[in-house]
Every structure is written in structure tokens, then in C-alpha cells.
Amino acid sequence: MPILQIRQAIRDAMKEEMERDERVFLMGEEVGYYNGAYKCSEGLLDHFGPKRVIDTPITETGFAGIGIGAAMCGLRPIVEFMTFNFSAVAFDQILNNAAKLRHMTHGQFGVPMVFRGPNAAAHMLGSTHSQAFEHFYAHIPGLKVIAIATPYDAKGLLKTAIRDENPVLFLESELMYSVKGEVPEEEYLIPFGQADIKRPGDAVTVITWGQGVPVALKAAELAAAEDLSCEVIDLRSIRPMDEAAIIASVKKTNRAVVVYHGWPQGGVGCDIVARIQELAFDDLDAPVLRVCYEDLPMPYAENLENLILPSPERALAAIRRVAYKR
Amino acid sequence: MTQSEAAPDAASDSTVDAAYEAKLRADYDGQSREDVLRDYREMLRIRRFEEAAARAYTRGKISGFLHLYIGQEAIAIATQQAMEPGDRVVSTYRTHGFAIALGSDPKACAAELFGKAAGLVGGVGGSMHFFDKERGLWGGYAIVGNHIPVAAGHAFASQYTGDGRVTLCFMGDGAVGIGPVHEGMTMAGIMKLPIVFVVENNQYSMGTPLKRTLPVEDITARAAGYGFASDRFHVTSVQETRRRLGEAVERARKEGRPTLLELITYRFRGHSMSDPAKYRQKEEVERWRLNDPLERTLMALKTIYQVPEQELDAIDETIVAEMDAAYDFADKAPAPAPEARFENVMAEGPYYGDSATTRPAGVE
Numbered sequence: 001m002p003i004l005q006i007r008q009a010i011r012d013a014m015k016e017e018m019e020r021d022e023r024v025f026l027m028g029e030e031v032g033y034y035n036g037a038y039k040c041s042e043g044l045l046d047h048f049g050p051k052r053v054i055d056t057p058i059t060e061t062g063f064a065g066i067g068i069g070a071a072m073c074g075l076r077p078i079v080e081f082m083t084f085n086f087s088a089v090a091f092d093q094i095l096n097n098a099a100k101l102r103h104m105t106h107g108q109f110g111v112p113m114v115f116r117g118p119n120a121a122a123h124m125l126g127s128t129h130s131q132a133f134e135h136f137y138a139h140i141p142g143l144k145v146i147a148i149a150t151p152y153d154a155k156g157l158l159k160t161a162i163r164d165e166n167p168v169l170f171l172e173s174e175l176m177y178s179v180k181g182e183v184p185e186e187e188y189l190i191p192f193g194q195a196d197i198k199r200p201g202d203a204v205t206v207i208t209w210g211q212g213v214p215v216a217l218k219a220a221e222l223a224a225a226e227d228l229s230c231e232v233i234d235l236r237s238i239r240p241m242d243e244a245a246i247i248a249s250v251k252k253t254n255r256a257v258v259v260y261h262g263w264p265q266g267g268v269g270c271d272i273v274a275r276i277q278e279l280a281f282d283d284l285d286a287p288v289l290r291v292c293y294e295d296l297p298m299p300y301a302e303n304l305e306n307l308i309l310p311s312p313e314r315a316l317a318a319i320r321r322v323a324y325k326r
Numbered sequence: 327m328t329q330s331e332a333a334p335d336a337a338s339d340s341t342v343d344a345a346y347e348a349k350l351r352a353d354y355d356g357q358s359r360e361d362v363l364r365d366y367r368e369m370l371r372i373r374r375f376e377e378a379a380a381r382a383y384t385r386g387k388i389s390g391f392l393h394l395y396i397g398q399e400a401i402a403i404a405t406q407q408a409m410e411p412g413d414r415v416v417s418t419y420r421t422h423g424f425a426i427a428l429g430s431d432p433k434a435c436a437a438e439l440f441g442k443a444a445g446l447v448g449g450v451g452g453s454m455h456f457f458d459k460e461r462g463l464w465g466g467y468a469i470v471g472n473h474i475p476v477a478a479g480h481a482f483a484s485q486y487t488g489d490g491r492v493t494l495c496f497m498g499d500g501a502v503g504i505g506p507v508h509e510g511m512t513m514a515g516i517m518k519l520p521i522v523f524v525v526e527n528n529q530y531s532m533g534t535p536l537k538r539t540l541p542v543e544d545i546t547a548r549a550a551g552y553g554f555a556s557d558r559f560h561v562t563s564v565q566e567t568r569r570r571l572g573e574a575v576e577r578a579r580k581e582g583r584p585t586l587l588e589l590i591t592y593r594f595r596g597h598s599m600s601d602p603a604k605y606r607q608k609e610e611v612e613r614w615r616l617n618d619p620l621e622r623t624l625m626a627l628k629t630i631y632q633v634p635e636q637e638l639d640a641i642d643e644t645i646v647a648e649m650d651a652a653y654d655f656a657d658k659a660p661a662p663a664p665e666a667r668f669e670n671v672m673a674e675g676p677y678y679g680d681s682a683t684t685r686p687a688g689v690e
Contacts, residue, residue: 025486051486057516062475062509069479072464075486092506096469097476104466105457106447107670141671141679165673240680271681278683 001184007177009151010040010116013158014078016187018048021076024162025052027063028080028117037082038118038177064090064115068097068167071113076162081117084133084171091136098167099142114161116170119147120211120261121298123175124305130298132260134210135267137169138239144192145239147171147210151181153236156190164192173211195242197249201229204319205249205256207272209235212260212310215291219259219315228323238268246272247279254285255322259315263293286322291315346616350626353563359631365564366623367641368406369399372423373620374642374649375432376595379422379439379453382653383599388439391468392453395423397594400619401526402427404567405494408575409462412489416477417496419454419468420526420593424496428461432649436656443662444655450662450670464493471501474510474523481519485582492578493521494571499588500531502545511586515552520578522571523554525588532597533605549586558588562617594618 004012018024030037032045032055045053056063060081067077081087087094098111121130138145144166148154154172161168198213199220208216213234220230231249235241250256256276258269269290276288294308320326354362376394383392395402402423405415417424425435430446438445439453446456447466454468464480467473477495484491501507502525514521531539542548549556555577561567567589574585592614596603615621627633671677678689 057512059509059512061472061506062478062513065472065475065506065510066479066482066513069476069481070483070486071479072476073480073483073487075483092469092472093475096472097467102673103670104447104451104455105459105670106450108447108457108459109464110673112673141677243681275681275683 001182003180004151004183005177006148006151006154006172006179007038007040009155009183010158010172011042011044012183013155013162014041015044015047017159017162018044018052023074024076024078025054026078026080027054027056027067029056029058029082031055031080036080038174040172040177041080060086060089061093064093065097067113067115068093068101068111071111071167072101072109077113078162079113079115081115083129083174084117084119085129085131087115087117087133094137094143094167094169095140099140103142110165111167112165114158114168114170116158116161117172118174118177119171120173121305121309124300124302125298126300127297132262132293134169134171134238135262138268138271142167143239144168144237145171146192146237148236149173149176149210149213149234150179151183153190153196153234155183156188157192157236160189160192163189171210176211176214190236192237193240193242194237195245196234196236197231197245198234199230199232201231201253203229203253203255204231204323205246205253206230206232206259206315206319207235207246207256208232208259209238210261215310215312215315216259218312219319222312222316223319226320226325228319228325230319243275243279246276250276250280251283254283256288257291257315257318257322258288259291259310261293261310264290264295286324289318289322291318347629350622351630353566353622354626354630357565359633361565362623362627362631363633363641365403366620366627367645368403368427369564369620369623370642371432371645371648372399372402372426374645375426375435375652376422378436378649378653380595380599382439387657388453389441390452390454391419392439392599393420393597394593394595394599395420397592397614397618398526398528398561399423400561400564400567401524401589401591404564404571407564407568408571409494410492411462412491413462413575414464414477414480414491414493415462415496416464416473416480416493417466418470418473418498418501420498421456421463421466422453425456425458425463428458428463430456430458430461430463432652433655436652437659440656440659441661442656442659443666444659448662448666448669450666471497471504471506473497474501474507475513478510478514478519478521481514481521482517484520485517490579491520492575494524494575495521496524496526498531499525499527499529499536499545500534500539501525502548503539511552511554511584514584515554518582519584520582521584522574522578523584523586524571525586527588527590528593530593530597530605533601533603535605545588546586552584552586555583555585556587557585558590560590560617562619562622564619564623592617
């Protein structure tokens with residue numbers, strides 16, 4: 001099976017879908033002549049030409065809105081944000097137009113499109129370029145929110161996203177574009193709403209997604225060295241969420257830790273804890289813990305950033321705590 | 327009835343002076359009686375619809391925000407006439423006039439204001455979110471300026487698919503300072519989209535007059551920065567407005583060049599029903615009333631076309647009856663079913679929430 005980087009899997013997904021469907025186009029800053037700020041669209045301009053691989057001025061609100069307006073006319077836009085941090089500029093377009101138009105037009109219009117790009121902290125980018133946006137978007141009915149951590153998932157889920165009739169926020173990771181993995185040559189799609197058990201185990205459930213996945217897997221490896229068996233659940237799909245997979249695992253392990261990028265207050269981590277306590281209260285042997293950013297803006301300085309980010313060591317400490325090992 | 331049969335005293339009770347009448351005659355030169363009567367009838371339908379809305383609001387039948395189009399009707403009528411089938415109107419929260427002009431059923435419009443299932447969008451939108459795709463009304467947007475990039479997206483789709491459609495995007499003078507307007511126009515300019523941007527300058531951004539919101543009074547001065555053509559004029563008659571809008575529509579369709587139009591107009595009511603408009607003097611309102619396109623059309627019909635009072639009264643009575651019937655229908659129409667709240671959230675069908683912890687009782 002071919003081994004691809006995540007960036008190549010993303011490119012292949014877009015290329016295949018653009019070949020399959022004339023209505024699909026890619027729009028964003030530097031996606032064309034520059035081949036993508038992170039090279040996710042490498043070669044696409046040469047292959048499809050400027051009609052379908054469209055460089056934009058720096059106008060997140062402008063091109064997000066163009067995508068929405070085009071989707072309402074039946075096209076299938078892929079809008080790339082150079083980073084989801086810039087999607088904040090277009091937040092109103094996503095919140096009030098993409099997410100609402102099917103509803104407020106009583107179904108006269110739909111917005112079948114994908115907003116994609118890297119999300120959350122990378123390395124020493126400071127407070128405005130290091131934020132996790134699933135916590136904002138997963139709050140909003142009308143949207144779907146996906147976060148990927150492997151090339152296989154990236155390709156299969158992005159193809160599903162492009163074919164979905166709803167607006168999909170597709171979250172990638174700047175630090176993980178070079179992560180390699182097996183990707184089948186034949187076509188496949190991964191349905192939304194299905195978590196993937198990235199590592200089976202029976203002592204502690206570790207729920208994670210996106211950039212949290214390698215942190216959780218490393219922590220699980222460290223825990224295994226201490227005879228603590230962790231089941232690492234990669235949600236992949238944050239909205240809709242595979243609640244059944246979470247609950248099934250917690251009923252088995254009776255313990256859960258949520259590992260993710262983002263602040264502790266509000267957001268997806270709190271949502272998961274709420275679901276677990278309501279649906280598996282009697283199965284819990286310990287409080288559910290969260291390992292995420294400290295409740296602080298991200299500083300540039302490397303030592304300070306490392307203190308704030310969720311690390312395998314902090315995740316391991318939480319795993320030990322819910323297992324009552326120290 | 328022909329013009330010669332019109333009542334001889336049709337204009338005798340008017341108070342127009344000679345200069346006003348001369349301008350009136352110039353504006354209506356070459357227009358047929360039937361055309362002017364049609365424009366009058368269509369404008370009056372919007373006005374009577376809006377007046378009925380105001381009464382219903384006062385009686386507590388309509389809640390939320392209600393922004394009336396009284397004074398600006400000629401723009402919607404001219405737009406309808408300047409469009410071709412399939413062209414799109416994208417507008418704001420002051421959009422009833424476009425719906426009526428484009429042929430939406432006043433019953434469905436009134437029912438929407440009343441929050442009823444038979445409303446234009448099933449009662450989920452209210453006054454601010456009128457959409458009637460079949461008739462070319464593509465919104466209905468209520469976050470000021472956020473429809474400008476979306477409208478550019480419709481025009482982009484026309485360019486992408488070659489469907490030959492033109493998108494007409496309306497906004498108020500209060501919108502031109504907000505970011506999405508700049509971004510949407512920048513994109514339309516760089517991509518050479520088939521779109522017409524129309525600023526309906528009704529003199530007030532809610533209660534704030536132009537001189538306190540516009541660094542440069544002439545909004546069309548911005549057109550050069552986007553590579554747009556531009557046009558700017560007082561809206562005093564439907565046909566002049568139609569002609570100049572039509573030029574912009576053709577420019578969009580044939581040359582793919584956007585135009586920025588500033589249509590100087592006036593709303594005679596407050597910004598919304600909760601605004602008594604205390605920020606302006608009665609004299610100002612009276613001065614504008616002389617230029618109200620509806621009043622001018624009525625005056626033209628009386629003085630130039632010699633249409634008898636009885637005929638004009640009969641038109642009015644028919645329209646009032648139509649609108650009364652629409653509001654009566656809205657009043658009696660059923661509210662949306664409880665299950666309606668689950669509809670049109672997601673494409674897949676009814677949506678009850680993402681978690682077993684938050685779904686309504688009885689829903690799996």
C-alpha cells in the first residue's frame with residue numbers, strides 16, 4: 001500500500017473529487033501559483049487551471065462568503081484557510097450564513113461546502129496563531145466538524161466532506177502534514193460520526209482528536225510501560241460525535257481522560273465530560289479528567305508554550321490519576 | 327377610459343407649482359398611461375403592504391424587528407423591470423418591497439411576518455429573512471453587509487457555469503463602512519463578476535445621518551478603487567431608475583463589469599417600528615415627501631394623464647382589499663407544527679441534536 005504524507009492524502013482527495021465532479025473547486029490564499037502555504041494543493045493549479053484552483057486576495061470574509069454564495073448556486077467549493085486562526089475573520093460568514101442558510105430559507109438553499117486548513121497551536125507562533133477552533137464551530141447546529149490525524153483518515157474523510165450536503169469544517173494540523181501512513185490506491189470514503197480506536201486497551205479510555213492524537217498515543221505508550229492499558233479513541237468526527245463509541249469504551253474501562261488542543265473552559269472537552277457523566281455515571285470509577293491547554297493565551301517563548309500545551313507527560317499524569325496510581 | 331375622457335378637474339385640487347409640474351412632465355415624457363398606472367399600482371401595493379404591517383405590529387400581531395420600505399418602493403419596482411428571469415436580488419432586512427415587487431404572494435409574506443407555517447420561509451425567518459428563490463429573491467440578510475460576499479459568490483457561480491445571470495446586491499448607506507462590503511467588492515472587482523451593487527441611501531444609518539457615517543459623501547467615489555463603473559442619482563421615478571439600473575445590469579451581463587450605484591432615497595418611517603425618528607425635523611420629512619416617487623407618480627397620473635379620481639380610488643381600494651385579505655389570511659393561518667423546529671437544520675432530514683443527553687424526550 002502506498003505510504004503518503006497527510007498533505008499528499010489531502011491533495012489526492014481534492015484531486016480525485018475535482019476530477020469526479022466539475023462543480024468542485026478550490027479557493028484560498030496561495031492555493032494556486034504558490035501550491036499551498038503547506039503544499040496541500042501542490043500541482044492542482046497545473047492540473048486543473050485557474051478556473052478551478054483560485055488564488056484570492058487576503059480576504060477571509062470575502063472568499064468564505066464567495067464560497068457560500070457559490071454553494072447556494074449548486075457548486076461544491078473547498079475554501080482553504082491558511083490557518084483556522086484566520087477563520088476568525090470569517091466567523092460571521094460561517095456562523096450566520098453557512099450554518100444558517102438552509103434553516104432560514106426553509107430549505108430553499110443548502111450550503112454544500114468544505115472549509116479546511118490547519119488548526120490549533122503549531123510551534124512558537126504566539127497567541128493569535130495558536131488557537132483551536134473546533135470549540136467554536138462544534139457549538140453551532142448546522143455545521144459538521146472533522147479533525148484528522150492520519151493520512152488514511154485525511155483522505156477518506158475529506159472525500160466524504162466534499163460530497164456532504166452540509167457545510168463541513170475540516171481541521172488539519174500544521175505540525176502533522178508530514179505524518180506518513182498507508183493510503184489505499186482504490187477509492188474509499190470514511191463516514192462521519194464514526195470514531196476510530198487508534199489503540200485498544202481496557203484500563204483507561206483516552207478520548208482525543210486531531211493534534212491530540214499523537215499526544216494521547218505517546219501517553220498510552222508510556223502508560224503501557226507501567227502496566228496501564230489505555231484505549232485511545234480518535235473521534236475524527238467532532239460534530240456529529242460518536243457518542244456510542246465513547247460510552248462503550250467507558251463502560252469497559254470505567255475511567256476516561258480527554259486529551260485535546262484548546263482551552264479548558266467551555267468547548268468540546270467539557271461537552272464530552274458532560275455526555276459521559278450523564279450516560280455512564282454508574283460505570284465511572286473516577287472523575288473524568290481533561291488534558292488540554294492551560295487557561296491562558298499562548299506565549300511565543302518555547303519554554304512557556306511547552307508548559308501550556310497538552311503533553312504526553314501531562315496526559316500520563318491524568319491517566320495515572322483516574323487509575324488511582326499515585 | 328381614454329385620456330380625453332378623464333375628469334377635467336383631475337388636477338385642479340393639486341397644489342403643485344409650475345416648476346414642479348415642468349419637471350414632472352419631463353420625467354414622464356413618452357411614457358404611456360398604462361405603464362405609469364402599472365408603476366403606480368405596483369408601488370402602491372408595497373406601500374399598502376407595509377402600512378398594514380405597521381398596523382399589525384401595533385396590534386401585537388408581529389414581533390421582533392420590522393423595517394419598512396415606505397418611500398423606497400420605486401427601487402424595487404424598477405429592479406423587477408430591469409431584471410431578466412433567473413437574475414437574482416440579494417437584499418437586506420428591509421426586503422418586503424422586493425418580495426412584493428418580484429411577485430411573492432402577499433399572503434405568504436404577511437404569514438411570514440406573523441410567524442406562521444404558510445410564511446415565505448415557514449415562519450422561521452420573520453421580517454428580516456424573506457427568501458423566494460423561485461421569484462429571484464435570494465434574501466433576506468440581517469447582519470449588516472454580510473451578504474455582499476455571498477452575492478459575489480452567486481455572481482461567481484454565474485461566471486463559473488456561464489449561466490448568463492446577473493446578481494443585484496442591495497445594501498443601505500449604513501452598510502458601506504463594514505468590512506465584508508470591502509472584501510466582497512474587492513473580490514468582485516478582481517474576478518470581474520457579473521454583479522450590480524446598489525446602495526439604497528435613505529439618509530440614515532438607523533438614527534445616524536450620513537455626515538456622521540461617511541468620510542466622503544459620495545459613496546460611488548469608492549467604485550474606482552474596485553475597478554467598478556458607477557452611477558449616482560436621486561430616485562424620483564420608476565422609469566429613470568429602471569433605465570439606469572438596466573444599464574448596470576447589461577454591463578454586468580455583457581462585459582462582466584460590476585457597477586456601484588448609489589440611489590438617493592428616503593424612508594418615511596423610522597429605522598424599525600421601535601424608532602420614532604426623533605432625530606429629524608418634520609420639515610425635512612415634508613421636503614422629501616415632495617420627491618416621494620409614489621406621490622410624484624400619483625401627481626403625474628392626475629395632472630399629465632388626467633386619470634380621474636374615481637379610477638385612482640378604485641386602484642387603491644383593490645390593493646387595500648388585497649393586502650387586508652393577506653393579513654387576514656396570516657392572522658388565521660396556523661402556527662408551525664412543533665416538529666417544524668427540527669427541519670432544515672441539516673440536509674439529511676429532521677435533526678434532533680447531536681447527543682442522547684440533549685435530544686427532546688421520545689426521540690432516539
